[in-house]
Amino acid sequence: MRPRSSTLTEQELEIMKIVWDHEAATVRDVYEILLERRKLESRTVAYTTVMTMMKILEQKEYLRKDESDRAFVYRPAQPKGTVIGAMVREFVNRVFNGSAEPLLVHLVEEHNLSKEDLEEIAKIRGRQ
Amino acid sequence: MRPRSSTLTEQELEIMKIVWDHEAATVRDVYEILLERRKLESRTVAYTTVMTMMKILEQKEYLRKDESDRAFVYRPAQPKGTVIGAMVREFVNRVFNGSAEPLLVHLVEEHNLSKEDLEEIAKIRGRQ
DNA sequence: CGGTTAGTACTAGTTTTTTAGTATGAGACC
DNA sequence: GGTCTCATACTAAAAAACTAGTACTAACCG
Incomplete structure (x- = not known):
């Protein structure tokens, strides 16, 4: 059986770097930065894709989420x-x-x- | 669409390291080293799996294969x-x-x- | 208030990566 | 010559990684 990666995968890392740099971020924050970046390489990304990734990062305990007014606010769970x-x-x-x-x-x-x-x-x- | 890795993947690298260290190797050579290693982690690998990986490495031009008496002999195509x-x-x-x-x-x-x-x-x- | 916008939960598909089975053939062995 | 061993070619499938759609809810806007 193929073993799962023990560290962050490429996309996970890209998201984590954004959250680290911002202290805290919503899905939309990350989504917009990612979208802007990908434009340069003629790629794109869906809002729900970012959401799914951040949920996975939460499950893996790289992110922690706080209830807020509107959208969840995610913060790094590890430095x-x-x-x-x-x-x-x-x-x-x-x-x-x-x-x-x-x-x-x-x-x-x-x-x-x-x-x-x-x-x-x-x-x-x-x-x- | 998920982009393909631009460098060697984990398993590809493991095989390449073996071939580099041996200058040249057959599928069986690599298979036996890999099998020995994996025993330590209670994993295993099939002969044909190694063969498939080495064929991929050949297609990606990391390996070159030479006809030989019996089995193909693979050599690194890049230092x-x-x-x-x-x-x-x-x-x-x-x-x-x-x-x-x-x-x-x-x-x-x-x-x-x-x-x-x-x-x-x-x-x-x-x-x- | 009714419609629009922005969010989440749930579900599921695609591609890559890794894995391996089956069929087949060539040569070694007796 | 028949069988056994070891190799390849072809095929395919499982797991991981990545992607995204749909349904539903809350709140914002006129």
Whole structure:
């Protein structure tokens, strides 16, 4: 049997990023941002699709919903850093068998990270 | 319509990693390694499943197959670095909107990368 | 108040991804 | 030569991921 993804799927992540950035959001808020974005790629999305996705995210406990005047207001149930951290870990496991160094090398070589960038990060680490 | 993944899917990647590590492999080679691995998680896989996956990888031009005495011999059609690099880029785009620094911070904070590790990487970069 | 708008619940379809069965053939084995 | 093993081709189906329609309700608007 095919196992279910242990982290956020692509669409789930896109929605979560919007909610994180807004602290709280209704289905309509997310819907409108998504629609605007997709216009650029000549795609579209239905309001009910967004609703369904957000309901799933609620069931998975990534979102929490509060009753409000009119529409439900959704808020993140987990901090962004925690969730993204888990995604990074899953990626490192899946692609690099758990070791982070090779990923680092890729980042340096292909993403224009300067020596200075690294030194700055190293300082953060050094302080700990 | 749901778009098709632009990079390797999870199972595709697992197979590709095996072939990369072996330079060349038959369906049976891959099948046996996969079976051994899955035993540990009480899962299993059918020979024909592996065959189907490798055929798909051939169609997607990640693998090339050579006629041989008995079974086809599959070889990577693209170098590991190139493909993994594309996966890193896709991940950085999807999760971090294209900027690599936040990923770096996650790596440092959660994957026990020492100041020394970073300095070593920085040297590589410095040489360029 | 009657119609329109905006929301939810429920249901269900499509595509991708993953999985595997069945038929068939070539060569090894006796 | 007959059978057994191992390979491929073809087919298809289940699960996950994504998408969206329809029915119904509340509230807003004239």
